[in-house]
Structures are given as structure tokens and as C-alpha cells.
Amino acid sequence: MKLKALIIGLVLVALTAVACAEEDEAPPPAPAAAPAAPAATPTPAEPQKLVVMTHDSFDIGEEVIREFEEANNATVLIQKAGDAGEALVRAILEKGNPSADLLYGVDNTYLGRGLDEEIFLPYQSPALSNVPAQFILDSTYHVTPVDYAYVNLNYDKAYLEKNDLQPPATLEELTEDKWKDRLVVENPASSSPGLAFLIATVAYFGEDDEYDYLDFWADLRANGLLVKDGWSAAYYTDFSQHGGDRPLVVSYATSPAAEVFFSEGKHTVPPTGNVLVDRATFLQIEGIGILKGTAKVDLAQKFIDFALGISFQEDFPDKMFVYPVNSKAQTPDFFKFAQVPTLPADISPATIGEKREQWIDAWTRAVLR
Amino acid sequence: MTAGRLLLLAPLVYLGLFFLYPLAAILQRSLVGDAGLDLASFRSVLGDPYYLGRIWFTIWQALVSTLLALALGLPAAYLFARYEFPGKVFLKALTTVPFVMPTIVVAMGFVALFGSQGLLNTSLMDLFGLDTPPIRITNTLTIILMAHAFYNYAIVVRIVSALWSNLDPHLEETARMLGAGRLRTFGKVTLPLLLPAIASSALLAFAFSFTSFGVVLILGGAQFATLEVTIYELTAKLFRLPLAGALSVVQIVFTYLFLLLYVRLQERSAVRLDLKPQSATVRQRNRMGDRVFIAAMILALFVILSPLMALVERAFSSGDGYSLAHFARLFSNEQGSYFYVSPARIMLNSLRFALATVAVSLVVGTIVAYFLSRPGRRGKGVFDALFMLPLGVSAVTLGFGFILALNRPPLDLRGSWVILVIAHSLVAYPFVIRSLLPVLRGLPPNLREAAAVLGASAARVFIFIDVPIIARALMVGATFAFAVSMGEFGASLLLVRPDFTTMPIAIFRFLGQPGGANLGQALAMSSLLMAVVALGFIVIERFRYRNVGEF
Numbered sequence: 001m002k003l004k005a006l007i008i009g010l011v012l013v014a015l016t017a018v019a020c021a022e023e024d025e026a027p028p029p030a031p032a033a034a035p036a037a038p039a040a041t042p043t044p045a046e047p048q049k050l051v052v053m054t055h056d057s058f059d060i061g062e063e064v065i066r067e068f069e070e071a072n073n074a075t076v077l078i079q080k081a082g083d084a085g086e087a088l089v090r091a092i093l094e095k096g097n098p099s100a101d102l103l104y105g106v107d108n109t110y111l112g113r114g115l116d117e118e119i120f121l122p123y124q125s126p127a128l129s130n131v132p133a134q135f136i137l138d139s140t141y142h143v144t145p146v147d148y149a150y151v152n153l154n155y156d157k158a159y160l161e162k163n164d165l166q167p168p169a170t171l172e173e174l175t176e177d178k179w180k181d182r183l184v185v186e187n188p189a190s191s192s193p194g195l196a197f198l199i200a201t202v203a204y205f206g207e208d209d210e211y212d213y214l215d216f217w218a219d220l221r222a223n224g225l226l227v228k229d230g231w232s233a234a235y236y237t238d239f240s241q242h243g244g245d246r247p248l249v250v251s252y253a254t255s256p257a258a259e260v261f262f263s264e265g266k267h268t269v270p271p272t273g274n275v276l277v278d279r280a281t282f283l284q285i286e287g288i289g290i291l292k293g294t295a296k297v298d299l300a301q302k303f304i305d306f307a308l309g310i311s312f313q314e315d316f317p318d319k320m321f322v323y324p325v326n327s328k329a330q331t332p333d334f335f336k337f338a339q340v341p342t343l344p345a346d347i348s349p350a351t352i353g354e355k356r357e358q359w360i361d362a363w364t365r366a367v368l369r
Numbered sequence: 370m371t372a373g374r375l376l377l378l379a380p381l382v383y384l385g386l387f388f389l390y391p392l393a394a395i396l397q398r399s400l401v402g403d404a405g406l407d408l409a410s411f412r413s414v415l416g417d418p419y420y421l422g423r424i425w426f427t428i429w430q431a432l433v434s435t436l437l438a439l440a441l442g443l444p445a446a447y448l449f450a451r452y453e454f455p456g457k458v459f460l461k462a463l464t465t466v467p468f469v470m471p472t473i474v475v476a477m478g479f480v481a482l483f484g485s486q487g488l489l490n491t492s493l494m495d496l497f498g499l500d501t502p503p504i505r506i507t508n509t510l511t512i513i514l515m516a517h518a519f520y521n522y523a524i525v526v527r528i529v530s531a532l533w534s535n536l537d538p539h540l541e542e543t544a545r546m547l548g549a550g551r552l553r554t555f556g557k558v559t560l561p562l563l564l565p566a567i568a569s570s571a572l573l574a575f576a577f578s579f580t581s582f583g584v585v586l587i588l589g590g591a592q593f594a595t596l597e598v599t600i601y602e603l604t605a606k607l608f609r610l611p612l613a614g615a616l617s618v619v620q621i622v623f624t625y626l627f628l629l630l631y632v633r634l635q636e637r638s639a640v641r642l643d644l645k646p647q648s649a650t651v652r653q654r655n656r657m658g659d660r661v662f663i664a665a666m667i668l669a670l671f672v673i674l675s676p677l678m679a680l681v682e683r684a685f686s687s688g689d690g691y692s693l694a695h696f697a698r699l700f701s702n703e704q705g706s707y708f709y710v711s712p713a714r715i716m717l718n719s720l721r722f723a724l725a726t727v728a729v730s731l732v733v734g735t736i737v738a739y740f741l742s743r744p745g746r747r748g749k750g751v752f753d754a755l756f757m758l759p760l761g762v763s764a765v766t767l768g769f770g771f772i773l774a775l776n777r778p779p780l781d782l783r784g785s786w787v788i789l790v791i792a793h794s795l796v797a798y799p800f801v802i803r804s805l806l807p808v809l810r811g812l813p814p815n816l817r818e819a820a821a822v823l824g825a826s827a828a829r830v831f832i833f834i835d836v837p838i839i840a841r842a843l844m845v846g847a848t849f850a851f852a853v854s855m856g857e858f859g860a861s862l863l864l865v866r867p868d869f870t871t872m873p874i875a876i877f878r879f880l881g882q883p884g885g886a887n888l889g890q891a892l893a894m895s896s897l898l899m900a901v902v903a904l905g906f907i908v909i910e911r912f913r914y915r916n917v918g919e920f
Binding site: 090092227228 | 398419422473476477480481484485486487502507508586587588590591592594598601602604605606607608609687688694702704705706707708709765768769772773776777783784862863865866867877878880881882883884885886887888889891
């Protein structure tokens with residue numbers, strides 16, 4: 001009977017779906033089920049479970065995590081909760097009843113929010129002794145720096161060559177006719193590099209000068225500026241390196257190196273370059289903090305020590321294209337294609353925390369309205 | 370309380386627990402301060418031309434999307450309703466593929482085809498020896514309108530053709546014999562009969578575009594931000610929860626009013642239909658005109674699919690020729706990443722969540738649709754609109770609502786796969802309701818009455834009378850529930866464990882890093898997503914019983 005088959009089919013489908021998903025509930029690295037051990041033999045304590053919440057872009061080696069688990073009799077679960085902004089808001093909404101023990105990925109553009117909301121427990125890791133003072137983003141040690149990167153403009157070498165253009169030497173130059181319709185940036189209200197670049201222009205042009213950052217952005221707008229919502233859309237639909245028609249994009253100083261690393265052997269030198277203008281690049285420092293309400297403070301502190309250690313610090317650069325804050329950690333060979341800006345924008349996390357929304361509002365009025 | 374009423378409790382509890390309660394939790398957190406309800410944020414939202422502009426643009430773009438989808442979808446719906454031709458099931462599956470694809474992938478497809486370095490331009494430049502690309506439509510209204518139509522086309526094709534294929538053609542033939550012209554017959558006979566299905570599909574297309582993050586935004590730039598995007602910015606980036614809450618309320622109220630209006634209109638347009646099996650309604654394709662029509666419609670379908678085909682082409686090309694290199698890369702964890710998940714596992718995850726979503730949505734949607742289709746009882750419209758409301762609520766608002774509401778035992782669902790299925794099915798079951806309702810309302814009561822008089826129990830009447838007739842509409846609902854879940858990405862903030870990674874999430878991860886290999890893998894994964902969903906649609910389509918015909 002066909003009808004019966006249909007109904008049975010539907011039920012089976014439902015059951016399979018549920019059963020399959022049920023499987024996932026089991027902890028992945030299930031240790032061989034130990035038979036109920038006789039009370040006499042002391043069994044090692046059950047591993048403690050540590051949950052680290054982070055954003056979509058975070059990446060780390062499996063081996064490194066195993067190393068921590070073995071050394072501390074722990075199992076680590078790293079969960080991704082949307083982008084950096086979403087993960088932080090989530091941690092704030094869960095204040096007091098966190099679903100994770102640590103939050104990785106608060107940077108110096110959003111640090112103030114995390115501190116104001118008092119979601120972190122302070123911890124001054126002894127491993128900070130290897131971290132240069134310039135990276136200590138939080139002097140109260142609620143958030144410990146782990147990695148850093150620089151946000152600046154990238155240019156498409158082939159496009160510039162074909163159109164007989166030299167990479168821009170200053171930011172002011174971008175308002176000239178030769179760069180008309182050639183720049184794409186990310187919206188600072190929705191994108192981390194977009195916000196970082198806005199802050200860099202604030203630091204560079206000033207807020208109350210005769211020609212301030214808003215004048216600059218108004219001129220960019222008049223010169224055919226394109227604003228995209230996020231980095232992926234700007235980089236993969238508008239940047240000419242990947243099929244778009246604009247040769248200048250806001251990205252990271254390590255992106256050209258990543259272009260070589262991920263070119264599948266096609267490029268031996270970067271196909272893109274960095275526009276490094278003194279005081280107009282942004283040093284983005286990212287950190288980790290222990291979430292208030294966790295029952296595993298000790299283990300969480302050990303994880304922070306571990307995150308500053310050599311094996312962790314040397315593992316993530318070729319996965320996230322960011323630099324380790326530990327001065328003893330080596331970066332991979334292809335990082336030679338990345339450039340380190342000599343003089344990034346000079347602006348404190350406190351000033352950023354105080355004025356961030358004000359700048360974004362003013363920017364939105366000047367550029368989007 | 371009758372058994373029927375009791376059954377209705379299930380969807381009510383589901384809606385209350387997983388939609389109204391989380392929504393109330395986040396709105397309370399956002400809007401209620403120490404001094405009670407804070408109305409200032411409403412004033413700042415409704416008094417600010419910027420936010421009013423966002424609201425207006427959201428409505429405007431959703432309306433245009435809907436109209437374009439109708440214009441493009443109705444002829445295709447006729448094709449699939451009234452003609453048999455080789456490859457029909459396959460082509461019908463293809464119509465629904467665009468609906469599933471993540472917006473950024475679609476945008477990349479349009480750029481790959483129509484961009485200044487796109488296939489079209491480079492071919493034209495080669496062909497005519499041009500120095501500059503002749504077609505310049507990226508970041509213009511043209512490409513935005515094209516993308517709009519691209520997305521919702523499937524909704525119209527599927528839902529309208531499901532009803533159209535069962536409409537008795539004798540009505541039209543009679544009209545023609547009585548001397549009505551083709552156009553007049555369509556306007557006076559066919560259109561009124563189809564109206565419930567057209568309205569259903571228009572509603573879904575509108576609601577979907579209304580809360581869409583928007584391919585418009587990605588193709589057109591940040592000035593095309595919708596309400597959904599603005600709510601996301603206010604919540605996740607600016608952390609102005611009161612403003613985000615106020616905008617969410619505006620979004621919800623507007624959606625609800627719109628739904629109520631729609632429900633009223635639909636109640637009025639309900640017509641009793643004499644539904645026939647498709648085998649009795651199908652047209653022969655002997656005439657020249659018929660063949661030209663079929664060919665033109667299939668050509669149009671391929672034009673619509675061309676941006677995706679351009680991406681598939683890029684997924685297979687590496688260096689100077691074609692290869693499987695990007696696909697092969699998906700299978701290796703070269704960097705030893707903790708987050709690496711094999712493509713097989715990712716596909717399986719997506720399929721599992723989708724199947725669970727289909728199961729939940731069919732149960733919830735069918736019960737609600739039955740309740741709504743029963744005659745009598747004023748005030749049903751209120752319920753109808755309420756059950757459709759999840760379609761009109763911002764994903765980021767609801768996501769954070771889940772986090773606030775479902776965070777303590779016994780309902781601590783954070784980090785559980787269940788929360789993903791719930792999030793998916795909230796957007797999916799409205800499709801089941803809207804697919805079923807036009808058919809259920811057209812169901813002739815005499816069949817059921819006859820069966821009941823002959824002594825059949827309510828359950829037997831349902832299984833032997835109703836199910837065969839509504840099976841086709843059920844399949845349409847299942848198709849969209851499947852599609853919604855396969856393409857869903859908005860729930861990613863609900864703590865995704867590495868082993869829960871789905872195909873759209875994997876695509877976004879690849880697109881989060883620079884470099885050709887990442888782009889290549891994103892395209893390879895997108896191609897796999899297209900293949901998996903097309904296959905899924907075909908399987909669903911085949912899932913029917915032959916002896917009762919293709920209802």
C-alpha cells in the first residue's frame with residue numbers, strides 16, 4: 001500500500017533525523033568506555049570540560065588543543081558564536097550565567113564595551129612577561145592580549161599596472177580624480193576592519209582640524225566611494241583581484257601574504273600590495289578574558305597562560321594571518337610578504353571606547369545618508 | 370475539548386515556547402529599563418529620517434521583489450502545471466536552487482557573470498576586440514532588480530503550479546467555447562481560481578524579502594541597508610539594544626498588520642474548487658505555439674540560473690584549465706585545524722538538520738493549516754497571522770532572544786543541535802501552512818461527508834480522503850522546509866560547535882579569509898550545496914504515490 005509507505009517513510013525520516021542528531025550529543029573524543037572500576041583502584045579524575053566562546057574567524061591547530069587537554073586533564077570545546085560583535089553581545093546577555101568559560105576575540109575597538117559591562121574576571125598571567133608593553137590593551141588585566149594585526153588599504157598590482165597608476169602615497173590622494181570609483185571600504189557600523197579604518201582616519205585627520213576626518217570622508221563619497229557591509233563582500237565581489245572592478249580595498253597588512261600562501265602555487269610574490277601611510281594604519285589587538293560566573297577559574301587561567309605560550313602563539317599565524325604577541329614566538333616563513341607598518345595610528349582604547357559610537361554616527365551621516 | 374482542539378495545543382505550545390517567549394525576553398531586556406517601559410527609543414526611531422528611510426526602503430524593495438518574482442514565476446508555473454516534457458522533474462528542482470544559496474554566493478555569481486571582469490564582458494571584449502567592458506551594471510539598480518527576481522522566483526513557481534496543475538481545464542474550455550478570448554478567459558476564470566495560491570506565494574516572497582539581509586545590500590552597497598541589517602548593526606555592533614528593540618517592534622507590528630490584511634483578502638478570495646489529478650489537466654504539446662512556449666520558458670530558467678552556473682564554472686577552473694583541485698582541497702586538513710570538518714560530515718549535518726526541520730515543519734504546519742481551513746469561527750485570521758509572524762521577525766533579535774530565554778534547565782538549549790532545528794523550523798513551517806491552505810480550502814466537503822456517513826473514523830477520513838488530495842501541497846511545503854533549512858545561516862550566533870558546521874556556514878568561513886584557495890573552496894562547497902539541494906528536491910518530488918495521481 002503506497003499510502004502506508006508514505007506515512008512510514010515520513011516517520012522514518014523524522015526518526016533518522018532525530019537519531020542522527022542525537023549522536024552528536026556524545027562528546028566527540030569518547031575515551032574507551034571504562035567498565036565500572038573496582039573501588040580499590042584509584043581512577044584518574046574525570047577530565048574537566050572547558051568551553052571557549054569565540055568568533056567565526058578564529059582558528060587554531062587541533063594538535064595544540066590536544067596538548068593543553070593532555071597537560072591539564074581537560075577537554076576543550078571551542079564554540080563559535082557569530083562574528084566578533086555577536087559573540088561579545090552574547091557574552092554580555094549571558095552575564096552571570098555564561099555558556100562558556102572564556103571569550104576569545106575582544107579587540108581594542110570593542111574592549112570598552114566588555115569592560116563597562118563587567119563580564120570578565122581579572123587575571124594577570126605570568127606569561128605576559130614575554131609580551132611587549134605596547135600590546136597590553138587593558139591595564140586592569142580583564143582582557144589579556146593574544147594576537148594583533150594591522151588594518152590598511154590593499155591594492156591590486158595588476159590593475160594598477162594596466163591602468164598606469166602608482167599606489168597612493170597618502171590618504172588625501174584618494175580624493176583625487178584618478179582614484180574615482182576605485183575604492184571600496186567596509187561599513188564601520190557592521191564590520192571590524194571597517195571600524196578600524198574609520199578610527200585610523202580619525203587619528204590621522206583629527207576631529208576638529210580645519211580638514212577633519214568627516215571632510216575627508218565627504219570627499220571620498222563625492223569621489224565615488226563604495227561602502228560594503230562586510231569584508232567578505234568587499235573583498236570577493238568588488239576588489240578587482242577577485243573579479244570586482246575596484247583596485248583599492250580596506251583589508252589587512254597580512255592579506256598580500258595570505259594571497260601567496262593560498263594561491264595554490266600560482267603566486268610567488270603577492271599579487272596585491274599594502275598602502276602604508278604613517279599614522280593611518282590601525283593596530284588591532286585581540287584578547288581573551290575569563291567570563292564571570294564560570295566555575296573553572298583555575299583551568300581558564302591555565303588556558304590563558306597556554307594561549308600566550310610558544311606552541312599556541314606559533315600555531316595560529318598561518319591560520320588567522322595575525323601576529324603573535326609573544327615576542328619569543330616565530331612567524332611562518334611566508335609572513336615575509338606581509339609588511340609591518342612602522343607608525344600605526346596613535347589612539348588609546350579608552351578614547352575609542354568613549355567616542356566609537358559618536359564617530360560611527362557622524363560617519364553614517366556623512367557617507368550613507 | 371475535542372481531540373482536534375487538543376492536537377492544536379502542540380503548535381501553540383511550540384510557538385509560545387520557542388517564539389513568543391524568546392521574543393518577549395529580548396524585547397523586555399531591550400526596552401524595559403529601571404523606570405519601566407522606555408518609549409524614548411520609539412520616539413528616536415520614528416522621529417529619525419534615517420530609520421524611516423530604512424523602513425521605507427525595506428517595504429519598497431520587498432514589494433518590487435515580490436512583483437518581479439510574480440512576473441517571472443507565473444509563466445513558469447503554467448509551464449510546470451500544464452505540460453509534460455522530458456527532464457521536467459530535474460528542471461523543476463533547478464528552479465528552487467537559487468532560493469537556497471547564501472546571498473554573498475549569489476552576489477558573487479552575478480559579479481562572475483556580469484562584472485567588468487565577468488564571463489559576459491570578457492567574452493564580448495574578446496569577440497569584438499574591445500578595450501573596456503561593454504556591460505557595466507554592477508552596483509546599479511538593474512543588477513539589484515535582477516537579483517531580486519532571482520531569489521523569489523521559486524516560491525511563485527512552486528506554490529502556484531501546485532494549484533494550477535489540479536485546476537479543472539474544462540472551466541477554461543467552457544469559457545472559450547462560449548466565446549471568451551484567451552485573455553478574458555485567463556482574467557475572468559483562471560486568475561480568480563488561482564488567486565489563493567498567487568496570494569500565498571506573494572505573501573511568502575514579500576515576507577522573505579522583508580526580513581532579508583539582502584542580496585541588494587551585497588550587490589548595491591551599504592546605502593541599501595534593510596531594517597534587518599539595521600537591527601543587526603544596532604544589536605551586534607553598536608549595542609544599542611533599546612533602539613534595536615524599538616525597530617524590531619516596528620518590524621513585527623508592520624508584518625503583523627500586513628499579515629492580517631492579507632488574511633482578510635484571502636478569506637474573501639477563497640473559492641471551492643473541483644480539483645482534478647494532474648493527468649487530467651495536462652496539455653498536449655503538439656501545437657507549434659506550445660513548443661515555442663516550452664522552449665522559451667526553459668531558456669528563461671537557464672538565464673535565471675546563469676549566475677550560479679558561472680560560479681560552478683569557476684569552482685572547476687584552476688590555473689589555465691579545469692580540474693577538481695578545489696574540491697579535493699575540501700577533503701584535506703592541510704593546516705591541521707581544530708575546526709576542520711570533512712565535507713561529507715558537513716553535508717550530512719546540513720541534511721540532518723534539514724530532515725529534522727522538514728519533520729517538525731510538516732507536523733506543525735499541517736495541524737495549523739487544518740485548523741485554519743475549517744469553516745466558521747471568526748477571529749481565525751488573528752491566529753493565521755500570528756503563526757506566520759516568525760517569518761517577519763529579525764533573525765538576530767530572535768537569536769539573542771533564544772539566548773536569554775532558553776538558558777536554564779530544563780530548557781537550557783544553548784549549544785544543543787535542537788536549538789538550530791527550532792530556529793530553522795520557525796522560518797520553515799509557514800511555508801507548509803501557505804502551501805496547504807489553498808488546497809485545503811478548496812477541498813470539496815462532500816467527499817469527507819460521504820466517507821463519514823459510510824462509517825469512516827476521522828483518522829481514516831484524513832488518511833484516505835485528505836492525504837491523497839493534499840499530498841502534492843505537502844510536498845511543496847516539504848520542499849521549502851528543506852530549502853529554508855539547507856540555506857539558513859542567520860542562526861550561526863547560536864553557538865555553533867565545530868561538529869555542527871553546515872554547508873552555508875562552511876562557505877562563509879572560507880570567504881572570511883583572503884586568497885584564491887579559500888575562494889575556490891567556497892565555490893566548490895557552493896557547487897556541492899547546489900547539487901545536494903537539487904538532488905533533495907528531486908527525491909521529494911519523486912516521493913508520491915502513483916495510483917492517486919499527481920495531486
